[in-house]
Each structure stands twice: as C-alpha cells, then as structure tokens.
Amino acid sequence: MLILHQFHLSPYNQKLQRMLNYKGIPYTEKYWLLGERKQVRAMNPVGKLPALEHDGKIVADSTDAAHYIEEQFPHSPMIPAEPDLRGQVHVFEDWADESLYFYEMHLRFTTPGNRERNIPRMVEHENRFLRWLLPRVIPGGIARITATQGIGRKSIDQLLIDVQRHVRAVDDLLTGADWLVGNRITLADLAVFGMFQALQDADMAADIITRFPRVCSWLQRIEQNTGTPTSQPS
Ligand SMILES: N[C@@H](CCC(=O)N[C@@H](CS)C(=O)NCC(=O)O)C(=O)O
Structure with missing residues (x-):
C-alpha cells in the first residue's frame, strides 16, 4: 500500500505521482493542510512534504522517495543504470x-x-x-x-x-x-x-x-x- 503525503500545489508532488503513474503502481494521495504542521512533523521531523508511505515505512524528501520507488519497483526504469x-x-x-x-x-x-x-x-x-x-x-x-x-x-x-x-x-x-x-x-x-x-x-x-x-x-x-x-x- 503506497500513500503520497503532500501539500497542495507543491511542484515536488509531480515527480512522485508521475513516476508511479508511469510504472503503473497504484497509490493513494493524502493532502495535508498548512494548519496541520504538527502532524506533518510527527511524520517527517523536517516538516516538509512530499513524503512516501510504503507499508507503514515513511520516506521523506521527493528525491529520496523517487530513489526508493526505483529500488522497490525497478520495472519501467526512470533512473538510468548507466x-x-x-x-x-x-x-x-x-x-x-x-x-x-x-x-x-x-x-x-x-x-x-x-x-x-x-x-x-x-x-x-x-x-x-x-x-x-x-x-x-x-x-x-x-x-x-x-x-x-x-x-x-x-x-x-x-x-x-x-x-x-x-x-x-x-x-x-x-x-x-x-x-x-x-x-x-x-x-x-x-x-x-x-x-x-x-x-x-x-x-x-x-x-x-x-x-x-x-x-x-x-x-x-x-x-x-x-x-x-x-x-x-x-
Ligand atoms: N527537498 C524537498 C523539498 C520539499 C519542499 O520544499 N516542500 C515544500 C512544499 S513545496 C514544503 O514542504 N514546505 C513546508 C516548509 O518548508 O515548512 C523535497 O524534494 O521533497
């Protein structure tokens, strides 16, 4: 089960949404409000989103999350091996x-x-x-x-x-x-x-x-x- 935790209008969301779409991996989107910063910090102490949740594990930062997706779901690669x-x-x-x-x-x-x-x-x-x-x-x-x-x-x-x-x-x-x-x-x-x-x-x-x-x-x-x-x- 994959959940994308996001803020509205963040350009970083695109990377992860589109990567998952391309790989055909189903996911759920959870949008957090700016008034919910405490809850966001509980998930990611840095306080920034997006963060990816995979079977209960949180990977914060869109770059780390993109690399995590590539490792877990290597088909239709988006990060070249060369x-x-x-x-x-x-x-x-x-x-x-x-x-x-x-x-x-x-x-x-x-x-x-x-x-x-x-x-x-x-x-x-x-x-x-x-x-x-x-x-x-x-x-x-x-x-x-x-x-x-x-x-x-x-x-x-x-x-x-x-x-x-x-x-x-x-x-x-x-x-x-x-x-x-x-x-x-x-x-x-x-x-x-x-x-x-x-x-x-x-x-x-x-x-x-x-x-x-x-x-x-x-x-x-x-x-x-x-x-x-x-x-x-x-
Ligand atoms: N390097 C981070 C940057 C993420 C980022 O800056 N997100 C903004 C939204 S566009 C954010 O969470 N801002 C809230 C804050 O800085 O407290 C990533 O790639 O995920």
Missing part, C-alpha cells in the same frame, strides 16, 4: 529542485496578480481563520525566504530574463531529442516538468514558455506518458 546518464539525471533534478523551485515559488506567490490567484487555491481547504490569515502572511514569508536565497532581491524584469534563459536552455537541450537525458523519459524530465508546470501558474513566465515550441511539445509528451492518474485522493 553512470553517465544517472549522473546527468541527478544534476537536472537538483537544478529543478534547488534553483527553478525558487523562481516558481517567488513568481507564483509573491508577485502582484499571481499571488492573489494562487494563494487562495493553496489555502482553500484550510479552516476559515487560516483562509483569512494565510493570504496576508504567505507572500511576506516567501519573499523573506527568496530574499535570503538571493533571487527575491532581483526585479521582476530580471527574474523573467533568468526564467527565459532557463526555458531556452531546455529548448536547446531538446534539439533533436525527445527527452532531457538519453533516449527515454527519466526522473530528470519529471523534476523539470513539475517546476515548469508551476511556472505556468505565473502569468509572465507562462507566456515565456509558450514561445518555445520544443518545450511545449516536450511538456505534452510527458503528460501523455505519465499523466494517467492511478490514485484516489483522500
């Missing part, structure tokens, strides 16, 4: 998780227009008080995190130049190729997909993505190969 390809997959995944993540989070939840649309979606299942409070505190909280990280100190124009460079890099990498690494879909595609999909929830970044046809067809290809949900939300 060392050069495996190394590339790791570098793409880490770029997505540790660089692209801050762009999508900052643009979706702190910039005018985007934050008013996205934060209510993130908190819609919280209690009445938190639905009132969180939209007032989340943008400032996230802006402090991204200012510490660095990108939150840049102007929106500069951030969009950065985003365009990142999207163009993927477009360039897809010249004559269907996938980011080797000749089949891997965890690298899923990790970058999750972040690009989140960027599509930020108006100006979404416009940038539409200008890169190879990226658009690659996103569709990933959806076609991994989009069939086998999960039951709970």
Whole structure:
C-alpha cells in the first residue's frame, strides 16, 4: 500500500505521482493542510512534504522517495543504470529542485496578480481563520525566504530574463531529442516538468514558455506518458 503525503500545489508532488503513474503502481494521495504542521512533523521531523508511505515505512524528501520507488519497483526504469546518464539525471533534478523551485515559488506567490490567484487555491481547504490569515502572511514569508536565497532581491524584469534563459536552455537541450537525458523519459524530465508546470501558474513566465515550441511539445509528451492518474485522493 503506497500513500503520497503532500501539500497542495507543491511542484515536488509531480515527480512522485508521475513516476508511479508511469510504472503503473497504484497509490493513494493524502493532502495535508498548512494548519496541520504538527502532524506533518510527527511524520517527517523536517516538516516538509512530499513524503512516501510504503507499508507503514515513511520516506521523506521527493528525491529520496523517487530513489526508493526505483529500488522497490525497478520495472519501467526512470533512473538510468548507466553512470553517465544517472549522473546527468541527478544534476537536472537538483537544478529543478534547488534553483527553478525558487523562481516558481517567488513568481507564483509573491508577485502582484499571481499571488492573489494562487494563494487562495493553496489555502482553500484550510479552516476559515487560516483562509483569512494565510493570504496576508504567505507572500511576506516567501519573499523573506527568496530574499535570503538571493533571487527575491532581483526585479521582476530580471527574474523573467533568468526564467527565459532557463526555458531556452531546455529548448536547446531538446534539439533533436525527445527527452532531457538519453533516449527515454527519466526522473530528470519529471523534476523539470513539475517546476515548469508551476511556472505556468505565473502569468509572465507562462507566456515565456509558450514561445518555445520544443518545450511545449516536450511538456505534452510527458503528460501523455505519465499523466494517467492511478490514485484516489483522500
Ligand atoms: N527537498 C524537498 C523539498 C520539499 C519542499 O520544499 N516542500 C515544500 C512544499 S513545496 C514544503 O514542504 N514546505 C513546508 C516548509 O518548508 O515548512 C523535497 O524534494 O521533497
């Protein structure tokens, strides 16, 4: 029995959902509320999600969980056995998780227009008080995190130049190729997909993505190969 423990709108969920879909492994999704942090910490002391539960065992962190899934369910591999390809997959995944993540989070939840649309979606299942409070505190909280990280100190124009460079890099990498690494879909595609999909929830970044046809067809290809949900939300 597999359960994906997740927060709403997290781009990291995509990696695990799509990996399980691709491998045809049934799972259940459990969404936790921001008001349930105590319970989340009891499961993962770091307090972050996603976490995978497999027959009572918890594997926190999407990267650890992805590797766990690959070990337990090695059919339809998503992490190549070849060392050069495996190394590339790791570098793409880490770029997505540790660089692209801050762009999508900052643009979706702190910039005018985007934050008013996205934060209510993130908190819609919280209690009445938190639905009132969180939209007032989340943008400032996230802006402090991204200012510490660095990108939150840049102007929106500069951030969009950065985003365009990142999207163009993927477009360039897809010249004559269907996938980011080797000749089949891997965890690298899923990790970058999750972040690009989140960027599509930020108006100006979404416009940038539409200008890169190879990226658009690659996103569709990933959806076609991994989009069939086998999960039951709970
Ligand atoms: N490296 C972690 C990052 C997960 C992460 O940052 N999740 C966010 C949601 S998008 C979270 O749980 N934030 C809650 C917090 O930081 O307290 C992973 O790959 O799972």
